[in-house]
Amino acid sequence: xxxxxxLYIDLTKRKSETVEKPELFERYLGGDxxxxxxxxxxxxxxxxxxxxxxxxxxxxxxxxxxxxxCSKVVSMFKSPLTGNLGESHAxxxxxxxMKLANYGAIVIKGQANSPVYLAIHDDQVSIKDAGVLWGxxxxxxxGRILREVEPGVGRRSIIRIGPAGENQVHFANVNVDVxxxxxxxGLGAVFGSKKxxxxxxxxSKSFKIENPAAYQKIYDTIYTGVTKTDLMxxxxxxxxxxxxxxxxALRALPTKNLKxxxxxxxxxxxxxxxxxxxxxxxxxxxxxxxxxxxxANLRVAFAAGYEYESLNVPYDYEPxxxxxxxxxxxxxDDVLRLIERVDxxxxxxxxxxxTLAWATEALERGLIFEKETLGVTLRxxxxxxxxxxxxxxxxxxxxxYQTLACGVEAAAQKYGGEEIAMALAGNEIAGYHCGPAxxxxxxxxxRHSHIDNAGYSIDQKSLRTKMTSNQIVSALIDEExxxxxxxxxxxxxxxxxxxxxxIVKEALDSVGVSREVEELKELGKEIHYExxxxxxxxxxxxxxxxxxxxxxxxxxxxGVLDExxxxxxxxLYVEKSSLAKLPNYNSGNPx
Amino acid sequence: MVSTPSVVSVVSAEKxxxxxxxxxxxxxxxxxxxxxxxxxQIRTHGGIERGGFAVIVCHGCLSEAVPSCVxxxxxxxxxKRIGGGAIFHExxxxxxxxxxxxxxxxxxxxxxxxxxxxxxxxxxxCAKYCPHDVLVLRKPEMELI
Numbered sequence: 001x002x003x004x005x006x007l008y009i010d011l012t013k014r015k016s017e018t019v020e021k022p023e024l025f026e027r028y029l030g031g032d033x034x035x036x037x038x039x040x041x042x043x044x045x046x047x048x049x050x051x052x053x054x055x056x057x058x059x060x061x062x063x064x065x066x067x068x069x070c071s072k073v074v075s076m077f078k079s080p081l082t083g084n085l086g087e088s089h090a091x092x093x094x095x096x097x098m099k100l101a102n103y104g105a106i107v108i109k110g111q112a113n114s115p116v117y118l119a120i121h122d123d124q125v126s127i128k129d130a131g132v133l134w135g136x137x138x139x140x141x142x143g144r145i146l147r148e149v150e151p152g153v154g155r156r157s158i159i160r161i162g163p164a165g166e167n168q169v170h171f172a173n174v175n176v177d178v179x180x181x182x183x184x185x186g187l188g189a190v191f192g193s194k195k196x197x198x199x200x201x202x203x204s205k206s207f208k209i210e211n212p213a214a215y216q217k218i219y220d221t222i223y224t225g226v227t228k229t230d231l232m233x234x235x236x237x238x239x240x241x242x243x244x245x246x247x248x249a250l251r252a253l254p255t256k257n258l259k260x261x262x263x264x265x266x267x268x269x270x271x272x273x274x275x276x277x278x279x280x281x282x283x284x285x286x287x288x289x290x291x292x293x294x295x296a297n298l299r300v301a302f303a304a305g306y307e308y309e310s311l312n313v314p315y316d317y318e319p320x321x322x323x324x325x326x327x328x329x330x331x332x333d334d335v336l337r338l339i340e341r342v343d344x345x346x347x348x349x350x351x352x353x354x355t356l357a358w359a360t361e362a363l364e365r366g367l368i369f370e371k372e373t374l375g376v377t378l379r380x381x382x383x384x385x386x387x388x389x390x391x392x393x394x395x396x397x398x399x400x401y402q403t404l405a406c407g408v409e410a411a412a413q414k415y416g417g418e419e420i421a422m423a424l425a426g427n428e429i430a431g432y433h434c435g436p437a438x439x440x441x442x443x444x445x446x447r448h449s450h451i452d453n454a455g456y457s458i459d460q461k462s463l464r465t466k467m468t469s470n471q472i473v474s475a476l477i478d479e480e481x482x483x484x485x486x487x488x489x490x491x492x493x494x495x496x497x498x499x500x501x502x503i504v505k506e507a508l509d510s511v512g513v514s515r516e517v518e519e520l521k522e523l524g525k526e527i528h529y530e531x532x533x534x535x536x537x538x539x540x541x542x543x544x545x546x547x548x549x550x551x552x553x554x555x556x557x558x559g560v561l562d563e564x565x566x567x568x569x570x571x572l573y574v575e576k577s578s579l580a581k582l583p584n585y586n587s588g589n590p591x
Numbered sequence: 592m593v594s595t596p597s598v599v600s601v602v603s604a605e606k607x608x609x610x611x612x613x614x615x616x617x618x619x620x621x622x623x624x625x626x627x628x629x630x631x632q633i634r635t636h637g638g639i640e641r642g643g644f645a646v647i648v649c650h651g652c653l654s655e656a657v658p659s660c661v662x663x664x665x666x667x668x669x670x671k672r673i674g675g676g677a678i679f680h681e682x683x684x685x686x687x688x689x690x691x692x693x694x695x696x697x698x699x700x701x702x703x704x705x706x707x708x709x710x711x712x713x714x715x716x717c718a719k720y721c722p723h724d725v726l727v728l729r730k731p732e733m734e735l736i
Contacts, residue, residue: 065615065624066624068612096611096626099624100625100626100627153634154626154632154633154634154635155626155627204627204703205625205627206618206623206624206625206627206628206704207623207624207625208622208623209619209622209623209624212619212622215619216619219619223612223720227722281643282608283608283609284608284609284610284611285610286609286610286611286626287610287611287612287615288610289608289610289612289720289722290610290722291608291610291722291723293608
């Protein structure tokens with residue numbers, strides 16, 4: 001049952017072919033491993049992320065759709081936001097559809113000369129006209145239309161971009177089946193540059209289990225682990241938004257562009273409040289009994305005479321941090337309205353929130369004026385201003401919004417305020433101001449994402465038993481390497497507590513992929529190196545990293561951090577991880 | 592006295608989260624990872640943003656003396672099952688699809704590869720793997736809540 005087939009689609013030539021790659025899947029198994037090899041192969045060096053040559057890779061893993069919590073898909077591309085590795089993962093039905101259509105990976109290259117969408121139903125691949133869908137304001141409408149014209153009810157996945165992707169906002173996302181996203185690092189912009197509006201895929205194949213008895217046994221262990229123990233209770237009960245109150249109590253909740261580290265309205269934005277007053281439905285990715293997707297219902301009056309619209313809005317911790325506390329929004333209604341708009345237009349919530357937080361402070365400080373914002377009043381808590389700004393971010397009516405659409409790093413380079421531009425390595429920060437490991441983790445993570453190595457979690461552990469820099473660095477390295485393995489098998493990281501080393505080994509065994517735990521760990525390490533090889537090849541350089549001063553002014557639960565110590569820890573990381581030995585380590589342009 | 596065999600019942604589709612654990616459990620009986628070979632099907636009501644899920648599985652036609660699919664089968668391949676539903680005799684089936692058409696709740700899935708219907712055995716595996724008590728395996732005489 002080993003994955004085997006790669007579907008190559010060339011939008012320029014309007015052709016596709018399926019190639020069997022048993023060696024690739026035998027060696028790298030799937031997900032992250034296969035995707036980084038395909039990206040390195042298919043993406044020419046130094047290519048412009050918006051050029052036809054930038055490939056889009058999707059990959060599933062050897063456990064996809066076979067075990068609970070193995071529903072996600074890895075995407076890789078060259079990121080328009082950071083200029084190096086673009087990697088984003090999404091849930092929804094895409095993984096199931098790819099599995100049942102028997103594709104281990106999909107590679108999309110080239111650029112269509114007019115808008116298209118891809119329809120993949122088992123072995124039939126069509127490139128279809130999407131002229132009528134281009135320019136549509138809502139990602140939701142695109143889904144509704146494609147549901148009516150394409151087959152595969154109940155088995156298909158529909159992924160699409162909104163106007164943000166069409167206009168190539170550098171942090172545009174790709175919407176997956178309404179409520180999930182390839183959120184970070186701008187996959188939506190790469191779709192837009194290819195004039196690729198959407199991809200519909202369905203599969204109808206069945207796969208024989210190699211060893212049914214062993215499979216049933218380990219399936220039950222995992223199923224019980226994720227449904228009957230407390231390991232995933234957090235994700236199902238309140239959802240990730242459960243974090244708001246504990247982080248606020250810890251004083252580690254970035255608020256108003258991290259001028260503050262706790263928020264006076266945290267109760268209002270809390271998971272508890274959302275669950276009690278807004279939650280109407282929980283949903284799951286196929287094959288995952290957890291159901292971590294939380295949907296709020298919001299009634300919004302749009303005219304006098306009791307005229308209401310009813311909005312169903314997915315919510316999680318990160319959007320509530322970025323579009324909530326970071327912008328000083330004091331009511332859950334306001335945050336949900338803003339999340340809905342950001343989703344509808346197809347933008348990454350974290351990048352939008354952090355970028356607008358910078359703009360708000362830049363306006364306060366007189367770095368920009370209403371001439372730049374086109375009269376939009378960006379002020380903490382003013383949701384109407386932020387709603388307008390989000391529209392402008394997408395339509396880009398002037399140079400200011402054009403710059404803002406390139407991310408907070410680009411905006412600060414042009415208008416100043418780099419000390420308050422909250423990005424690390426070009427990626428807007430996640431919602432944790434927990435301490436040194438949080439910052440170092442995002443600096444060195446291959447995607448510069450908090451989930452690369454969970455530095456925020458290391459900081460919280462280290463509050464109980466103080467860790468040295470050396471220990472923190474080792475923990476970050478070990479965690480990222482193991483996570484590279486989990487995302488190669490494409491196990492949802494939420495389920496990492498259940499998928500311990502021996503469970504992973506047993507699960508793989510039961511589907512005919514026999515590997516020792518040590519081999520698996522070695523593979524994780526190798527894949528981490530492969531990602532960094534790509535980053536260095538594309539000019540990433542540790543010496544170019546910028547540290548926003550704000551991070552060293554606002555205290556963390558570990559006290560006020562020291563910039564020099566952070567740089568020392570960074571040097572230690574590079575040394576201990578042996579990344580300096582990789583090719584092109586110094587090829588970027590050190591400033 | 593032998594007790595009546597149980598039937599699968601959908602007690603509250605409203606609680607369904609769309610995890611498909613039931614479908615995978617059903618296909619696992621055949622040693623398969625599959626959604627198309629499952630006798631139970633989960634569908635969305637016109638897109639997930641519109642609301643919940645429909646859980647489509649044989650209800651057993653409990654109010655009927657003879658289930659619709661059994662009546663429709665001219666070759667005797669479907670036999671009335673005590674307790675509810677039908678028992679499938681594959682050797683008598685010629686793949687005519689009449690049973691599929693007769694079941695207006697569309698609970699009979701067609702196995703395209705084998706050109707035969709997939710008839711629910713009311714074994715209850717789907718209910719066992721439902722994390723939200725959407726499904727139960729019950730005695731037909733039991734009252735539904």
